[in-house]
Amino acid sequence: MIPFNHPPYTGNEDHFVLDAMRGSKLCGDGPYALKCQKWFEDQLGCLKTLLTPSCTHALEMAAILIDIQPGDEVIMPSYTFVSTANPFVLRGAKVIFVDIRPDTMNIDETLIEAAITDKTKAIVPVHYAGVSCDMDTIMRIADKYKLFVVEDAAQAFYSYYKNEPVGTRGHLAAFSFHETKNVTSGGEGGLLIINDKRFVQRAEIIREKGTNRSQFFRGMVDKYTWVDVGSSYLPSEIQAAYLYGQLLNAEKIQAKRQEIWHSYYNGLSNLVQRGLIELPTVPEDSTHNAHMFYLKVDDIEHRTLFLNHLKVAGILAVFHYVPLHSASAGKQFGKFSGVDKFTTKESSRLVRLPLYYSMSLKDYESVIKATIEFFNQV
Template sequence: MIPFNKPAIVGTEIAYMQQAMQSGKLSGDNRFTQRCQEWIEARFKCEKTLLTPSCTASLEMAALLLNIKPDDEVIMPSFTFVSTANAFVLRGAKIVFVDIRADTMNIDETKIEAAITQKTRAIVPVHYAGVSCEMDFILDLAKKYHLYVVEDAAQGVMSTYKGKALGTLGDIGCFSFHETKNYTAGGEGGAILINDKGLIENAEIIREKGTDRSRFFRGQVDKYTWRSLGSSYVMSDLQAAYLWGQLEAADQINARRWVLWKNYYSALERFALSCQIGLPYVSTDSIQNAHMFYIKLPDKEDREHFTHHMKKNDIFITSHYVPLHISPAGKKFGRFVGEDTNTLQESDRLVRLPLFYNLSDEIQKKVIESAVSFFA
């Protein structure tokens, strides 16, 4: 069966991992960690980048860094991965869900202001499929109400909004290097991008179990000690070595994914023009990273028929998030403000096609032919 995803392999990963093993230093913040962090900072013009074990860990760090407390409120879309909400619920916060836009599947920026209360501390825009949220609008709201902005850019590495890298626009950005993303640290991995200089020192402390160990290694203190709350949010250097191979080839990976994305769009556009399906929308302010190619069927039943058709042709395709506000935990830890006009309806229509760096032209052609045969 043609899989939905395979982790990218560029060919240099094993050699770099062997170098890390031979160095005798496999824990975090060694040579490959530093290379990756410096690459991200230079490429995306970020004040400070810290590699983490996952985007989940990065989001948890963000909640600690912003000192989120019980009864604080955090605004986000319901159409997102559970980690976006969990990170703040772990600190006792109440999650306030608002509707998404039908075109981008991102948070509807026009619905945010009505959800802001005296308890609101942060807005968490999620850049779905690597397509940016309307960040100028969101940042203006945050400034007006003195709120933090934490970008969940798990899917947004190498995407931009008005020329600026996703993850660098808010106070904090969170990346994922999971095996399902464009670039991976050997299966799991993440990064937290600190865009407010005033948060950098505390970020290092939180990441190092609540200690000033980073300052100790830089020779700024003669011994390190427990300073505040924290946890072990450091990626191993062995994983960073794998990631370094991918970051070196980031443009190559991006270019190949773009070819595959465009192939799908060109082949299926006629069915969108005849209103049989919906295709991804990318605003003129956004340059996306071809993280995902999805289509929208008229309804959930049609999606199930299409999924069954593709499975019969040995092609695995998949839907995406179940909106958090209808989940048991979402009902317990959050509330939905305003009307759910798009979140449930659009999530029920969406299905994702195979798209990964090592997907061959021949295999993609089979996927396209199978999809076209369903709609033709």
């Protein structure tokens, strides 16, 4: 069976993990955590980055930093993972869902302004499949209405928008290092990206259980104490060591994923010309990171038949999110703004094909072959 995913592993991780295990510090913000954060700050050119146990935790920190209060409203797409919404719901916010664009599956930036009320506090764009949202438009709207922008860039590590790293336009952003992402910190992990200097000092406090411990270790205060709300948002040094090993091979990982992505695209293009499927659209101003490869079929019934065909062929492919506004919790904690023209329709047509760093040429050629066989029978 060709799996849908296999966690990335380069062999470089062993040395760093073992070194961390034998070191004198296993808790958060050890030498490897600091190296990872420095790597990202250099790569992104942002003010500050902080490793977290998950992308969800990074978004929870963002919700606290922008002072989400009960009754506030936060705008985001419904076509996303529940972790985009939960951090804001936990603070008492109401989620306002906006329809997506059918070409990129990202939030439709032209519909955001109509969803804004006097209760709106933030916009949370989600960069689906590592393809950037239209951040120029989103930031113009945010500036006009004095709103915060928190980028859910969970899938967008190594993606670019107008030659700038995704995650550096909003006030705050979050990456994911889950085992399904391009790089991982041992299965789980995340990163908070801070682009607004107002949040740097408080982010460290929130992350350190609400204490000014980081300032103490820098000699800025003579003792540390509880000064704000917070929680334990630090990953272990072993997680950071695993991630550091992957970061040193990030370009190698990216090159392999791009090879697979383009092989899928070129190998299946004939099916597009025959009108049998649709393939991903990448706008000219965006450079994607080959996080995933998906195709779209006619409808949900067709999708079920296709997934079953691949399963029989020994290939595990999957569909993706069930729109949040259709879930029971989505109805309780949010509402859809305007008309659901594309969110439900497009999500029911989408199929994700296997794509992972260790995938062999034989395996992805087998996926292409099985896909063509299915549509030749239709």
